[in-house]
Amino acid sequence: MAISAKKDLVEKLCVARDELVGVYGFVFYRDGEWVYEVIDDKLYLKVGDDDDLAIVRDWDRENKKGRYIDYDDDKLTAQLQRGGEALYFSHCKSSETWLPLIEKAYAKAHGDYAAVEGGYASEGIEDLTGGVGVVLNPEDIMDKDRFWREQLSQVNENFLFGGGSKRKDSKGVVGGYVIHGVRELMDASLSPGTRHLLTLLHLEVGRTEWKGDWSDGSKLWTPEMMIKLGHTFGDDGVFWMSYKDFLKHFPRINRVRLFDDKQGTWQVSQQWTSVNVPWTVEYLDTTFEVEIEKKGPVVFVLSQPDDRYFRGLEGRFEYSLHFRVYKEGRENGHWIVRSLHNSGADARSTRSVSAEIEDLDPGKYIVLIKVTGTRYASAMTQQEIILACAVARKEKLLDVGRRLDYALTKGDKRAMEKAVKVQAKLDGRLMERRGLKKARISKREELNRSRLRKKRIDDDIAEKRKAVAAAKKARADEKKQQQSKKAQDDDRAQSAAADEDVAPKDPAVSAVSGTSSEESTPNAEPAESSEPKVHDITPPSEPEATPSATDTQPDSLPADDSKVDTETATKQLSKLALEDKHNTNSEDPPVSPLDNSDDDDESDSLAPPEELVDDDFEWDSDIDNPVDSDDDEPDPKNEIFAEDPWNAVCVLGLRVYSLNSMAKVTVVKGDNGS
The missing domain is CATH 3.90.70.10 (Cysteine proteinases)
Incomplete structure (x- = not known):
């Protein structure tokens, strides 16, 4: 109805026709270019030639009964198939057919009549007029x-x-x-x-x-x-x-x-590209540069492919578009104009946004774009649609798939997706390397901490063992002193007894003893002195005095047991043995681990310490803390879309209409493709 108000629009829409043959050619504006469709004049009717007809009077809806009236099938069919009311889809009240023919060509361009059901009037007029x-x-x-x-x-x-x-x-x-x-x-x-x-x-x-x-x-x-x-x-x-x-x-x-x-002469320039849609709603680093030659009115239109042509294969993402226009070099300043008008009433699902400037000066301008993505997890993916329709609706699927490929080709989305996959693979390898490096660092740190914990245990055990050894040494020293004191007391007692029981020795006996000794050792060296060597068996007056090494030799013992009193010799040997025990060159002799001279209760109290574990020590944050994890790399199992990640890629294009001049549009890709 809108284009019929302007007389020449229908003629521009229907570029060729032959009413006699029944062939018509129409053109439609789609995604920045004109597409054509050729159709015949066969239209769908409400009543077909082979339909069973009946004329019934007094029809009972509940019992589905009535009185049938005889009629002529051919005449009734011809009557029901005449006029605009006989058409199944759109029709005029009169017998005009230009409206249903446009609808048929429009439905053919989209694939079927179901694809053109509903929508916004402004977008429909766009398609018919450009x-x-x-x-x-x-x-x-x-x-x-x-x-x-x-x-x-x-x-x-x-x-x-x-x-x-x-x-x-x-x-x-x-x-x-x-x-x-x-x-x-x-x-x-x-x-x-x-x-x-x-x-x-x-x-x-x-x-x-x-x-x-x-x-x-x-x-x-x-x-x-x-x-x-x-x-x-x-x-x-x-x-x-x-x-x-x-x-x-x-x-x-x-x-x-x-x-x-x-x-005047309106001219249009356009460029298409594809961008990665980030999670955050912000202006992308991919921009458009527009160069205006002459001063005049300019219309900016940022659009995405019309998914009505490939409905079913659009995927799970829905995008809304925004843009701002800046003078070159003033991107950080105030914008000249921003997108205010949507092609549809719902800003979230519109296919284009636009802005108009009545009189724009010549120069270079920067168009910053922003894409907001909405993800529908319950919607079917393209793979699921293909599996569901590959057999039952093969022709429809192929037709829609071709239109999808053509729409994505405008922004080279396949290459963009391939680059995204390659980048994701590289990022995965980088993350894997970081993970291996992190594991090596963690393992090295853990080994270092294990060594520190082991050293802590060994040092503590060594200290305890040293304390036990010191305690044992102190006890042994104390016992030695007690034994030495006891031995001194015994020596004094024996000396006293010997003084009472043994008479002074006869010098002759000593001489005889010395002669016998010398005779028993014929190979011995001669004595330095000619005086006979007399051994004094009397215990020393001071307990600290120790006999010399030569005095401890058994050469003073009588060669013949019968010549010396047995009791006196036994006492002399006991004395010599005690004096030899007291003669030591070490101030702190080591305590032998095989020495079982200690009492049982003392041995139990000074036993070596048992093995220790980490729990036996107070908490040490530098040693007992676990190895720090990298908080910047969260576990992928905790991600919201770990199994179905956000990988939104949007195809969009900028059209610039200028009066009496040609605008130049250039795409400036960002570093990360967004």
Whole structure:
């Protein structure tokens, strides 16, 4: 209905036709270029040639019974297949076929009729005209008089308008609408100088008309006004409405800018690319550079491929787009214009956003882009769709797949995904190397700490053993002193007894003893002195005195036992043995581990210490703490999408429309491809 308001748009849409043969050629605007479709004039009908027909009267819905009436099948079929009402899909009230033919070609371009079900009027008008569609909210229009003067009054010239009303309205307006015209009239019959801003609207077929001011039957209609506007009453879906009521009752205004040659020569430049969509919502490092040659109006459009053409294979991600335009060198300053208009009413799922500048100076400009991704985990992946449709809907799948590949080729998404996989592989190897390095460092640290713990245990055991050895030595020294004291006491007692019982020796006996000794050792060296050597067996007066080494020799013993008293010799040997024990060159003799001279209770109390473990010591943070882990590398098991990671890659393009000049658009890729 929108393009029918402008007479030459249908002719531009249907570029070739042959009514006699029944062949038509149409062109549609898709993703920045024109595509064509050729169809025949065969249209789907509600009643087919082979359908079973019946004429029934008094039909009982509950029992499904009635009175059948005889009829002519051929005549009834021909009657039901005549006129626009016989068509299954879109149709006109009259017998015109241009609307269903456009719909058939449009459905063929998308694959089937199901693909063109629903949508936004502005995006549909874009496809049919090549214009730029936006959705406006009347509440956001600050200067409503300017909007009427500069945009709404240029309907069917520079703009086309359409949209939808509220679902329930007190004044009866329901359904989509198209603005066919606007009029500004002065009504002198009601009140002098009264100005009326009226809009002519056309509702969809079968919808309820407007019942407020300037509707059919309104008291505001006068014969003069009906003549001026050429209005006729009737339920034809066409009615007038005041500008104020229009802004009040229609929450969305779908507007499409037309690039008509009457305004001048509009030229378009575009570039496509693909970007990685990050988790964080921020402007990407991939930008567009736009160079404007001449001063004039410019329209910026940032769009993504229309997923209606490959519906089902779009994947789990949905993107919304944003951009800002800066003067070159002023990226950190204030932007010139930002995207304000969406091609659809839902900003999250629109395929394009745009911004217009009425008079832009020549120069170079930077367009910063931002992509917001929404991931639907419950949606089917492309692999799941292919497995489900590979057999049952093979032709449909191949057709949709070809359109998907073509759309992705614009931004070279396959290469981008390949680069992302390669980079992910490199990142994986780097992470693996970091993990190995981290494991080696951790192992080395753990071994070092094990050595420190072992040294701590060994040092403590050595200290304890040293203490035990010192205690044993002290006990042994004490015991030696006790034994020495006891021996001295015994020696004194024996000496006293010997003094009482043994008489002084005869010198002759000593001489005899010495002679016998000398005779018994004929090879011995001669004595230094000629005096006979006499051994004194009397114990020393001082206990600290120790006999010389020569005195301890047994050469003083009598050679013949019969010549010396046995008891005296025994006492002399006991004395010599005790004196030899007291003769030691070491101040602290070591205690032999085989010495069992200690008592049993002392041996148990001074036993070597048992083996120790780490738990026997106080906590040492430098040794007993576990090896530190790298907090910058979280465990992948704790990631939200560890099994299904975020790998969003979006294809998008920038189109720049400029009047009477050609703009140059260049893509500047970022370091990380985002």
